[in-house]
Amino acid sequence: MSDNYLLKLYHKCTKYPAGKWLFSVMFARKAPYFASIKPYIEELRPNYCRLTFKKRRAVQNHIGTVHAIAVCNGMEMAMGALAEASIPASLRWLPKGMNVEYLAKTTSDVTVEATATPATWQVGDQPITVEARRDDGTLVAKGQIIIYISAKK
Numbered sequence: 482m483s484d485n486y487l488l489k490l491y492h493k494c495t496k497y498p499a500g501k502w503l504f505s506v507m508f509a510r511k512a513p514y515f516a517s518i519k520p521y522i523e524e525l526r527p528n529y530c531r532l533t534f535k536k537r538r539a540v541q542n543h544i545g546t547v548h549a550i551a552v553c554n555g556m557e558m559a560m561g562a563l564a565e566a567s568i569p570a571s572l573r574w575l576p577k578g579m580n581v582e583y584l585a586k587t588t589s590d591v592t593v594e595a596t597a598t599p600a601t602w603q604v605g606d607q608p609i610t611v612e613a614r615r616d617d618g619t620l621v622a623k624g625q626i627i628i629y630i631s632a633k634k
Contacts, residue, residue: 487565491525505532508562515558518551522562528597530563535590547587552622553579556611559595560626563609569602574628577606581624589616595626604630 494500509515540551608625
């Protein structure tokens with residue numbers, strides 16, 4: 482098992498019924514706005530995170546689709562979980578920017594995936610790829626979140 486604190490917590494929680502739900506609630510509390518989408522982390526491993534959230538009134542816009550900012554919120558949470566689960570202990574990260582393309586209306590529950598590679602974890606600006614899909618698999622948004630990685634002091 483990994484020495485990473487977040488992966489340890491994830492694996493500990495997922496041993497129990499409703500463990501992924503409990504882990505998702507705990508992680509969402511790191512930044513209170515994450516909780517607004519009521520995310521559910523389905524899979525977390527180094528360089529990968531997949532989460533889902535339901536289409537419900539609180540995340541809809543005036544036309545009844547999932548609001549673009551709710552989708553971005555999910556993307557940022559998936560990226561953050563991936564980063565915390567992947568970064569070497571000698572480094573730290575900070576989000577620097579987000580570039581997103583909105584490709585289709587988000588008319589259903591949402592699945593967000595964040596991906597990186599082992600080469601990501603070096604000092605400097607590094608991209609994390611994020612994608613959001615509807616239940617039918619349609620890609621509704623894609624982008625990159627740039628994180629700045631530096632050595633811990």
